[in-house]
Amino acid sequence: MLNWKAVASAALAGVVVLVVGQTVVAQDKMKSMPMAFGGSSDVAFAKQLWSSMRNYLLVGEKRINVQPFEGNEPHGAIQQVLEREIKVGKRSGRVIVKVNHMAKDVKSVYAEPNKFIGAYTVMFKKPAGYDPENKDWFWAKYKPNGEIDTNPMGMKLAGRVAKGMDEGCIACHRAIGGDDLEILR
Numbered sequence: 001m002l003n004w005k006a007v008a009s010a011a012l013a014g015v016v017v018l019v020v021g022q023t024v025v026a027q028d029k030m031k032s033m034p035m036a037f038g039g040s041s042d043v044a045f046a047k048q049l050w051s052s053m054r055n056y057l058l059v060g061e062k063r064i065n066v067q068p069f070e071g072n073e074p075h076g077a078i079q080q081v082l083e084r085e086i087k088v089g090k091r092s093g094r095v096i097v098k099v100n101h102m103a104k105d106v107k108s109v110y111a112e113p114n115k116f117i118g119a120y121t122v123m124f125k126k127p128a129g130y131d132p133e134n135k136d137w138f139w140a141k142y143k144p145n146g147e148i149d150t151n152p153m154g155m156k157l158a159g160r161v162a163k164g165m166d167e168g169c170i171a172c173h174r175a176i177g178g179d180d181l182e183i184l185r
């Protein structure tokens with residue numbers, strides 16, 4: 001006669017081994033995959049990028065005050081866009097800075113250009129190979145004071161944000177952006 005207890009416990013042991021095995025494999029995969037965004041090198045670069053943008057007067061209270069205009073979600077009702085070639089460390093690249101104002105109209109931003117800033121969202125063109133599938137853009141979202149913003153999971157929004165996910169900078173800009181993932185041109 002079969003000893004059902006023994007069979008059951010053997011089966012259970014098998015399942016446990018299987019589950020543990022899969023978790024280990026999954027963890028190994030995560031480790032070997034470079035983090036798409038929010039990792040230490042992306043965060044370090046985002047900090048460098050911020051201070052460079054500030055030196056070029058593209059962010060911060062003393063930034064060049066370009067024409068505000070009405071824009072769309074998620075970037076704030078009123079926006080300013082600044083764009084130019086800048087040097088970050090030893091490398092140059094094109095940067096597009098979007099100032100997201102949570103203001104009700106353009107007139108209020110004219111009157112008080114620093115009062116309604118919700119965030120700075122930035123695209124910086126990295127050297128070829130950084131993220132070839134997404135035109136090598138480095139994406140970042142900063143709070144008005146230059147601190148790097150985080151998503152609801154606490155991940156820092158700097159790097160290939162949020163590559164492979166259904167929502168976020170890359171997903172939306174891929175869906176509605178042009179050849180270079182830019183939306184407004």
Ligand code: HEC
Pocket residue numbers: 071072073074075081096097098121122123139140141157161167168169170172173177181182183184185
């Ligand atoms: C749900 C869609 C969506 C998401 C998510 C999104 N954007 Fe945008 N983005 C837009 C739209 C739409 C525009 C064009 C301006 C407008 O109409 O507001 C834009 C414009 C921009 C621009 C100006 C250059 C251009 O493409 O026109 C930058 C820079 C930018 N976004 C950065 C970011 C960053 C960084 C993130 C992530 C932190 C992000 N965006 C997430 C929709 C999105």
